Amino acid sequence: xxxxxVLIRLSLKQLIWQMARTFGGRKKFSSLLVLLAAAMLIxxxxxxxxxMIESVPAELNMLIxxxxxxxxxxxILVFGFxxxxxxxxxxxxxxxxxxxxxxxxxxxxxxxxxxxxxxxxYSAFLTLPMMALFQLRYAMPATFLxxxxxxxxxxxxxxxxxxxxxxxxxxxxSSHVKHPVLIRNVLSLGMVIGLMTVMTLFxxxxxxxxxxxxxIQPIQTWLAPxxxxxxxxxxxxxxxxxxxxxxxxxxxxxxxxxxAPVWNALNQKARTTPAKTGGKVKLEASSMNAALLxxxxxxxxxxxxxxxxTMVGPVxxxxxxxxxxxxxxxxxxxxxxxxxxxxxxxxxxxxxxxAACLFCEMICPITATSISLEGKxxxxxxxxxxxxxxxxxxxxxxxxxxxxxxxxxxxLILSFVYHFTPVTTVLLxxxxxxxxxxxxxxxxxxxxHFPRFDYDRxxxxxxxxxxxxxxxxxxxxxxxxxIAGLLFWAPLEPxxxxxAIALGMTLLAAGMGFYLLRRGESLLSKLSGV
Amino acid sequence: xxxxxGLVKRYGAKAAVDHLDLTCENGEIFGFIGPNGAGKTTTIKxxxxxxxxxxxxxxxxxxxxRQEPLVCKQNLAYIPDNPDLxxxxxxxxxxxxxxxxxxxxxxxxxKRIQKxxxxxxxxxxxxxxxSSYSHGMKQKLALISAFLHEPKLLVLDExxxxxxxxxxxLLKKLMREHxxxxxxxxFSTHVLEVAQKLCDHVGILKDGRLxxxxxxxxxTGNQSLEQVFLELAxxx
Numbered sequence: 001x002x003x004x005x006v007l008i009r010l011s012l013k014q015l016i017w018q019m020a021r022t023f024g025g026r027k028k029f030s031s032l033l034v035l036l037a038a039a040m041l042i043x044x045x046x047x048x049x050x051x052m053i054e055s056v057p058a059e060l061n062m063l064i065x066x067x068x069x070x071x072x073x074x075x076i077l078v079f080g081f082x083x084x085x086x087x088x089x090x091x092x093x094x095x096x097x098x099x100x101x102x103x104x105x106x107x108x109x110x111x112x113x114x115x116x117x118x119x120x121x122y123s124a125f126l127t128l129p130m131m132a133l134f135q136l137r138y139a140m141p142a143t144f145l146x147x148x149x150x151x152x153x154x155x156x157x158x159x160x161x162x163x164x165x166x167x168x169x170x171x172x173x174s175s176h177v178k179h180p181v182l183i184r185n186v187l188s189l190g191m192v193i194g195l196m197t198v199m200t201l202f203x204x205x206x207x208x209x210x211x212x213x214x215x216i217q218p219i220q221t222w223l224a225p226x227x228x229x230x231x232x233x234x235x236x237x238x239x240x241x242x243x244x245x246x247x248x249x250x251x252x253x254x255x256x257x258x259x260a261p262v263w264n265a266l267n268q269k270a271r272t273t274p275a276k277t278g279g280k281v282k283l284e285a286s287s288m289n290a291a292l293l294x295x296x297x298x299x300x301x302x303x304x305x306x307x308x309x310t311m312v313g314p315v316x317x318x319x320x321x322x323x324x325x326x327x328x329x330x331x332x333x334x335x336x337x338x339x340x341x342x343x344x345x346x347x348x349x350x351x352x353x354x355a356a357c358l359f360c361e362m363i364c365p366i367t368a369t370s371i372s373l374e375g376k377x378x379x380x381x382x383x384x385x386x387x388x389x390x391x392x393x394x395x396x397x398x399x400x401x402x403x404x405x406x407x408x409x410x411x412l413i414l415s416f417v418y419h420f421t422p423v424t425t426v427l428l429x430x431x432x433x434x435x436x437x438x439x440x441x442x443x444x445x446x447x448x449h450f451p452r453f454d455y456d457r458x459x460x461x462x463x464x465x466x467x468x469x470x471x472x473x474x475x476x477x478x479x480x481x482x483i484a485g486l487l488f489w490a491p492l493e494p495x496x497x498x499x500a501i502a503l504g505m506t507l508l509a510a511g512m513g514f515y516l517l518r519r520g521e522s523l524l525s526k527l528s529g530v
Numbered sequence: 531x532x533x534x535x536g537l538v539k540r541y542g543a544k545a546a547v548d549h550l551d552l553t554c555e556n557g558e559i560f561g562f563i564g565p566n567g568a569g570k571t572t573t574i575k576x577x578x579x580x581x582x583x584x585x586x587x588x589x590x591x592x593x594x595x596r597q598e599p600l601v602c603k604q605n606l607a608y609i610p611d612n613p614d615l616x617x618x619x620x621x622x623x624x625x626x627x628x629x630x631x632x633x634x635x636x637x638x639x640x641k642r643i644q645k646x647x648x649x650x651x652x653x654x655x656x657x658x659x660x661s662s663y664s665h666g667m668k669q670k671l672a673l674i675s676a677f678l679h680e681p682k683l684l685v686l687d688e689x690x691x692x693x694x695x696x697x698x699x700l701l702k703k704l705m706r707e708h709x710x711x712x713x714x715x716x717f718s719t720h721v722l723e724v725a726q727k728l729c730d731h732v733g734i735l736k737d738g739r740l741x742x743x744x745x746x747x748x749x750t751g752n753q754s755l756e757q758v759f760l761e762l763a764x765x766x
Contacts, residue, residue, distance in 0.1 A: 272662075273617075279657030281622045283640050291630030295616070302618035376614040382580045384631045385603035525582055525599065 007110035046129035072123035080163030086459030104264040119156040143236035151229040157248035292394035313360035314406040320356040321410030362475035367443030388520035399440035407432035434505040441512035448523040531714040538585035548738035561729035569738040578608040607676035611688035621656040632679040646674040665692040686717035726755040
């Protein structure tokens with residue numbers, strides 16, 4: 001059998017095994033939870049597609065696949081960048097494969113195929129419900145679904161190659177500096193924020209279009225593969241589909257030819273640390289809490305995938321605050337034009353900031369993966385005499401350290417710029433602290449119940465573990481509920497409502513804290529690591 | 531010092547350790563040997579509180595590992611067969627971390643780290659990232675960390691794997707000295723010559739059960755440990 005095929009089969013098997021571990025997990029109801037999450041995603045995507053189908057006039061119906069495929073393209077670009085770091089550089093079988101009679105292009109190809117397969121799953125959640133509903137609504141010819149499904153296989157290749165190229169550039173730059181991990185973290189975070197900003201600007205540009213031609217033009221220019229696939233599906237145009245296949249194949253071949261040598265050199269460099277002699281040995285005593293917190297900090301900033309996934313929240317809060325502070329006049333205008341009765345709120349900007357803080361703090365707590373990420377080092381903390389409350393407390397402290405200062409600084413700056421009332425300021429400070437506390441505690445509890453130690457790269461834990469899924473979806477739902485309660489359902493006036501929510505969250509945090517104090521040690525003792 | 535009574539650990543329907551009973555007294559080196567998959571590492575992990583077990587009791591210095599894990603862990607040190615240490619730290623940072631957890635004062639830690647680092651010839655590497663260490667260097671660093679708090683019970687899983695001959699010799703010497711101070715060592719090994727020379731007591735585990743237990747003389751008689759082991763391994 002062809003070696004490339006054998007390798008690709010191996011990579012796909014590894015991908016399926018990792019996913020099966022997520023689905024299977026330790027608990028009997030793990031698979032049920034994942035199925036529930038998948039059903040929820042398909043349901044939401046279907047609902048959104050149906051709403052679009054119902055609201056867009058029939059003569060403009062091509063906008064529906066166009067927008068959903070554009071969203072899938074953007075999603076693959078961002079998620080692809082997250083995964084590219086792990087799939088291209090952090091895989092464990094590099095030495096094994098390198099010792100076999102395989103070319104580096106064959107190895108790179110197998111990793112890329114696995115990556116594309118992973119992205120296909122993400123994009124399928126977005127596009128397949130749309131395609132099915134569109135087919136039902138407009139009774140399209142068979143080529144609509146046929147070309148759509150074939151095109152699906154090729155659509156991720158271009159964004160994936162771009163994401164991989166960016167990941168390679170980040171590694172290349174960071175491998176030449178004094179603090180490679182720090183620079184890699186900063187660059188990766190910058191890239192993710194940059195990609196999100198470009199996507200938002202792009203969305204803004206298309207949103208301001210006056211007619212359909214102006215709407216389609218930026219997509220035709222910048223997202224040509226999306227445009228070709230849409231045309232192929234809507235018009236049954238085979239040549240447009242061939243354009244997509246041709247471009248994707250060309251990009252893939254070029255990527256393999258140009259990047260394989262660099263990729264190989266970078267992988268070799270990533271797997272060796274130069275032994276620098278002559279450093280000074282430092283032997284200092286500190287408390288157990290300080291030692292644990294220092295360890296957590298080192299662990300956190302040593303993981304690019306974790307930093308990328310969890311620092312986006314604080315950075316978005318900071319950006320939101322800067323935008324609100326710098327664009328005061330524009331904000332007032334937007335509020336006046338939005339149609340929402342902001343007079344009901346004493347400090348509408350405070351509400352917007354609070355919404356941003358709550359959402360960003362609650363969707364990705366560091367604690368949701370921090371026990372799993374102990375991985376093969378879990379034996380160290382388990383064999384040392386560390387009380388569970390101190391061990392878990394250090395993880396919680398890190399979550400608070402990374403989230404709360406940014407939120408508090410943003411609140412204090414904006415309270416100065418927009419003259420929040422003292423009560424509002426205090427409540428905002430309390431609510432953001434409580435949000436970080438609640439999400440941190442919840443993340444710990446979930447991770448204790450759904451740990452994942454047998455991963456082959458960290459991104460599997462950070463993005464794909466059951467613990468992450470549960471925490472992200474719960475955090476998202478809870479923050480939406482709170483924000484909706486604050487903005488649209490106010491039996492109490494906003495200040496009293498905020499105080500009531502703060503009280504509720506205090507009780508929630510106390511309950512979860514009490515649970516961890518009581519059960520933390522016994523839950524930890526059930527975990528044996530790798 | 532170490533008391534294991536009726537220990538049972540099951541993985542699904544299979545019992546990896548099946549009603550294991552053994553005792554290690556103060557000042558003795560106990561060699562735990564057995565073929566691959568016999569249940570040695572499972573037993574060791576249960577002893578040090580990493581792995582929960584289904585039945586039985588493990589007591590360290592009179593304290594139950596289940597009821598009082600922190601008291602037990604304060605009195606023991608453990609080195610796994612393949613010590614994965616924090617790659618994010620330097621050697622000195624890792625030793626400081628362990629010393630902070632055991633709350634070893636500055637003077638004592640400096641004295642002990644300097645002593646053991648000099649013995650294992652690791653002084654020059656302590657300021658280097660652990661990710662740059664070889665397997666043997668990691669093993670040496672783990673051993674230094676284990677001796678830092680002068681544990682009453684030292685539990686070692688295959689401690690000689692990866693060590694160079696000089697370090698192996700040194701480790702055997704340190705093990706004997708550690709026990710001569712009244713402490714206990716419980717270790718697993720496949721190097722039967724070492725076990726025969728070093729151990730006061732030996733236990734041979736097969737399919738999760740003890741196939742032989744006693745002093746070295748009681749177990750071997752006038753045979754070598756290797757002969758006894760092979761006979762037991764072949765005997766169904």
